[in-house]
Amino acid sequence: MSAPLLELRGIRKRFHSTTVLDGVDLEVRAGEVHALVGANGAGKSTLIKILAGAYERDGGEILLYGDVRRIQTPRDALNLGIGVIYQEFQLVPELSVAENLLLGQEPLKRFGPVRLVDRRALLKTAREHLDRLGFSLDAARPVRTLGTGERQLVEIARALYRNARVLVLDEPTAALSSHEVERLFSLIDDLRQRGLALIYISHHLEEVFHVGDRISALRDGRKVATWSRGAVTEHELIRAMVGRDVVELDRPTAAAAGDVQLRAEGLCGPGFGGVDLSLYRGQITALTGAAGAGHTEVCRVLAGSLPRQGGRISLGGREVRWRSPRDAVRAGVLMAPGDRKGMGIVPGRSVAVNLTFADLRTRGPLVDSPANRREAVARIERYSIRCLGPDQEAQSLSGGNQQKVVVGRVAARGASVYLFDEPTRGVDVGAREEIYALIHRLAAEGAAICVSTPDLQEALRLGDRIGVMRGGRLVALADRADTDETALLSHLLGAAPGKPA
Amino acid sequence: MTSSPAPAPSAVVRLRPYTGVLALALLCTLFGVSRPTFASPENFFNVLNAVAIVGILAIGQCFPLIGGGFDLSQGAVACFTGSVTASLMGAGGQPIPVAVCGGIAAGMTLGWINGLLVSRVGMNPFVATLGTQIAYFGATNVFTNNQPLSLGPTGEQFRQLSFGTFGQFSYASLLFLGLIAALFFTLRLLPFGQYLYTLGGSEEATRLAGIDTIRVKTASYVMSSGLAAVAGMVMIARAGQASPVAGTGAELESLASCIIGGIALGGGAGGAWHVLLGVLTLGVIDNGLQMVGDVISPNWRLVIRGVIILLAVAVDARARLKR
Ligand SMILES: Nc1ncnc2c1ncn2[C@@H]1O[C@H](COP(=O)(O)OP(=O)(O)OP(=O)(O)O)[C@@H](O)[C@H]1O
Numbered sequence: 050m051s052a053p054l055l056e057l058r059g060i061r062k063r064f065h066s067t068t069v070l071d072g073v074d075l076e077v078r079a080g081e082v083h084a085l086v087g088a089n090g091a092g093k094s095t096l097i098k099i100l101a102g103a104y105e106r107d108g109g110e111i112l113l114y115g116d117v118r119r120i121q122t123p124r125d126a127l128n129l130g131i132g133v134i135y136q137e138f139q140l141v142p143e144l145s146v147a148e149n150l151l152l153g154q155e156p157l158k159r160f161g162p163v164r165l166v167d168r169r170a171l172l173k174t175a176r177e178h179l180d181r182l183g184f185s186l187d188a189a190r191p192v193r194t195l196g197t198g199e200r201q202l203v204e205i206a207r208a209l210y211r212n213a214r215v216l217v218l219d220e221p222t223a224a225l226s227s228h229e230v231e232r233l234f235s236l237i238d239d240l241r242q243r244g245l246a247l248i249y250i251s252h253h254l255e256e257v258f259h260v261g262d263r264i265s266a267l268r269d270g271r272k273v274a275t276w277s278r279g280a281v282t283e284h285e286l287i288r289a290m291v292g293r294d295v296v297e298l299d300r301p302t303a304a305a306a307g308d309v310q311l312r313a314e315g316l317c318g319p320g321f322g323g324v325d326l327s328l329y330r331g332q333i334t335a336l337t338g339a340a341g342a343g344h345t346e347v348c349r350v351l352a353g354s355l356p357r358q359g360g361r362i363s364l365g366g367r368e369v370r371w372r373s374p375r376d377a378v379r380a381g382v383l384m385a386p387g388d389r390k391g392m393g394i395v396p397g398r399s400v401a402v403n404l405t406f407a408d409l410r411t412r413g414p415l416v417d418s419p420a421n422r423r424e425a426v427a428r429i430e431r432y433s434i435r436c437l438g439p440d441q442e443a444q445s446l447s448g449g450n451q452q453k454v455v456v457g458r459v460a461a462r463g464a465s466v467y468l469f470d471e472p473t474r475g476v477d478v479g480a481r482e483e484i485y486a487l488i489h490r491l492a493a494e495g496a497a498i499c500v501s502t503p504d505l506q507e508a509l510r511l512g513d514r515i516g517v518m519r520g521g522r523l524v525a526l527a528d529r530a531d532t533d534e535t536a537l538l539s540h541l542l543g544a545a546p547g548k549p550a
Numbered sequence: 551m552t553s554s555p556a557p558a559p560s561a562v563v564r565l566r567p568y569t570g571v572l573a574l575a576l577l578c579t580l581f582g583v584s585r586p587t588f589a590s591p592e593n594f595f596n597v598l599n600a601v602a603i604v605g606i607l608a609i610g611q612c613f614p615l616i617g618g619g620f621d622l623s624q625g626a627v628a629c630f631t632g633s634v635t636a637s638l639m640g641a642g643g644q645p646i647p648v649a650v651c652g653g654i655a656a657g658m659t660l661g662w663i664n665g666l667l668v669s670r671v672g673m674n675p676f677v678a679t680l681g682t683q684i685a686y687f688g689a690t691n692v693f694t695n696n697q698p699l700s701l702g703p704t705g706e707q708f709r710q711l712s713f714g715t716f717g718q719f720s721y722a723s724l725l726f727l728g729l730i731a732a733l734f735f736t737l738r739l740l741p742f743g744q745y746l747y748t749l750g751g752s753e754e755a756t757r758l759a760g761i762d763t764i765r766v767k768t769a770s771y772v773m774s775s776g777l778a779a780v781a782g783m784v785m786i787a788r789a790g791q792a793s794p795v796a797g798t799g800a801e802l803e804s805l806a807s808c809i810i811g812g813i814a815l816g817g818g819a820g821g822a823w824h825v826l827l828g829v830l831t832l833g834v835i836d837n838g839l840q841m842v843g844d845v846i847s848p849n850w851r852l853v854i855r856g857v858i859i860l861l862a863v864a865v866d867a868r869a870r871l872k873r
């Protein structure tokens with residue numbers, strides 16, 4: 050066995066008075082993928098940020114090729130060949146692929162005393178690099194026009210351009226559709242063969258077993274164990290992560306669908322068109338598709354968050370024209386947004402405020418603070434949100450717990466239609482089941498529900514009916530009983546690559 | 551780096567909530583030691599009276615600031631509404647309450663225009679309120695024909711607003727303190743206050759929750775201009791007439807007070823306490839520098855102010871960077 054390329058020893062980190070990492074050891078060999086799992090808030094991202102120099106550590110050391118290294122700033126980490134692909138992308142959308150790739154290392158041209166970016170050399174270098182990696186990306190395209198999967202390729206290419214020897218992927222598949230995940234896996238195989246040391250973080254255990262040569266589980270800031278693949282079962286791994294068994298609650302047979310609650314006819318909006326879709330009371334409709342296929346946008350238009358560009362929406366048989374989300378909310382149509390950073394969490398405000406501001410309890414004209422606080426505490430409990438308390442800043446919660454705040458804020462309000470955009474993005478196995486149960490309960494209470502998700506498994510788990518979107522069109526809509534993964538996948542990919550018609 | 555014991559969070563981070571108070575205390579000690587009269591009760595009431603106008607403006611300014619914008623038209627609004635009030639009282643011969651209400655209504659209308667430009671038209675607050683600042687000063691020129699307006703026969707009574715006292719407190723300083731209390735109440739206890747913070751934190755999340763963000767935003771500018779109108783009245787009471795150039799640059803003073811107090815540009819944070827702190831800090835600097843005018847030339851006033859503003863913002867930025 051080769052010596053570890055990267056070794057973390059006894060890493061400790063505290064935020065204020067809470068210990069988030071308590072002496073974590075982790076080693077990764079060259080040519081190995083080390084999968085890291087753990088429940089929301091276990092400390093995975095914190096560990097990675099320490100490795101990347103984004104957080105100062107309170108104790109422990111980092112060794113590369115057996116030597117203790119000093120990593121205190123992101124620059125130190127980059128110079129040592131440590132590349133991190135965070136879940137939230139770090140690219141500049143307005144710049145081109147090439148500019149993003151070489152950001153900070155642009156080739157320069159001298160004009161007497163001034164030095165300008167040599168744009169031709171920039172493009173050439175970027176193209177050569179992409180060719181070498183075998184990525185089919187147009188270096189001149191602005192990143193803003195790329196889909197999620199392609200952006201991720203740009204991030205990986207950028208890390209490799211800086212000669213990364215260690216590559217960390219923090220929940221890389223969270224926003225990818227099934228075939229993009231396949232492509233990522235073959236890329237990972239390729240990188241493994243080149244001798245990189247990879248750390249792979251994911252909440253999807255099937256992925257973990259697929260790519261991980263070794264698997265480590267974190268729980269409450271400590272490492273529980275490291276196994277080689279094959280030495281641990283899924284069941285054991287879940288136990289190690291959450292400390293208890295997670296039962297897959299299957300839905301008590303789908304209730305007979307009630308009346309149509311919300312109907313869209315020939316609906317058009319940004320990035321999609323001609324969508325006919327009815328949401329029935331007591332039924333869950335799952336919309337799936339590749340990133341950018343339009344399922345998210347359908348939800349947003351139905352919730353008044355994006356403008357309707359054509360077609361009709363009717364609610365309870367009456368036509369409605371939302372001018373803002375407020376109109377939709379008042380009519381009883383609520384959406385939990387997928388982009389939690391941009392549209393979900395209110396940064397700088399507490400968990401309590403984030404959970405309750407949308408339906409403030411008031412006494413006369415005044416905010417009833419004690420009542421809101423009690424409600425917040427109850428919601429923290431009900432949605433199993435892991436936090437230091439209701440006053441913790443919501444932004445500092447782990448990704449999955451932020452997601453639970455966003456979903457909880459919406460689910461706790463009464464509505465006749467709920468739209469969930471990627472409700473389990475970044476959520477751990479245990480909490481995922483809780484969110485599923487929650488959505489099932491809302492349906493059982495008679496709400497009409499639409500869930501948009503890039504994950505086929507999730508669509509099949511949740512949906513009574515499953516719709517597939519491709520290139521902005523709804524290309525299939527079937528009852529769960531009448532379809533399966535293969536059929537959905539073929540719709541999703543299409544006979545020929547989908548083009549918006 | 552070796553595995554050293556956990557270092558305490560850096561001093562900057564731990565002290566940030568108190569840096570404002572500490573800075574103010576330090577300034578007071580410095581001035582107090584060098585000039586004993588500085589520490590006298592009379593001087594305390596002096597400072598409070600001197601900051602009343604800027605203070606009221608700063609109370610108004612903090613609404614758009616917390617909501618993620620700001621208001622550059624405050625000075626012009628104060629000037630315009632001062633003239634309106636004066637002409638109602640002087641030329642119009644209206645009783646004081648009518649003139650006051652007229653002035654405040656005029657101010658709120660101008661604020662409503664600012665609010666619509668920012669919230670409905672979607673203009674950048676910098677551009678929108680810079681534009682209206684120019685237009686509102688222009689409107690004052692038209693309205694007053696560039697002449698100072700007298701306050702008329704009830705003027706003497708009205709000037710009590712600035713010169714009348716209750717105990718040692720001038721009415722103006724009491725007005726300022728009362729409005730600080732009202733600000734505290736509004737931000738803490740009214741839903742509007744709560745929404746203002748979430749609006750400043752994330753406009754889209756607030757909008758999606760079904761809150762009428764356009765209304766909240768517009769209201770924040772109405773408050774800013776309404777309070778600018780109140781400040782405008784204290785100005786004319788103090789000057790004994792409405793000057794067509796009064797209030798020039800006042801919006802920068804109010805912005806500076808808020809920022810020194812720790813209300814960040816970009817919104818979502820800060821409160822009544824921060825406004826009070828910022829206003830007093832600026833007031834103490836001005837007052838203290840006057841007292842030591844024989845040692846430090848008054849010409850240094852702006853330099854010192856600028857440095858203090860930069861320090862306040864720098865400490866804030868450092869605290870945010872360090873994690
Ligand atoms: N800046 C911060 N201030 C205070 N607490 C923080 C901060 N950042 C993280 N934490 C806390 O540290 C803990 C670990 O968070 P971390 O993001 O590492 O979890 P994670 O394992 O990546 O979870 P997830 O799977 O949900 O992404 C959480 O409980 C979180 O609340």
Ligand SMILES: [Mg+2]
Pocket residue numbers: 093094095447448449
């Ligand atoms: Mg994480």
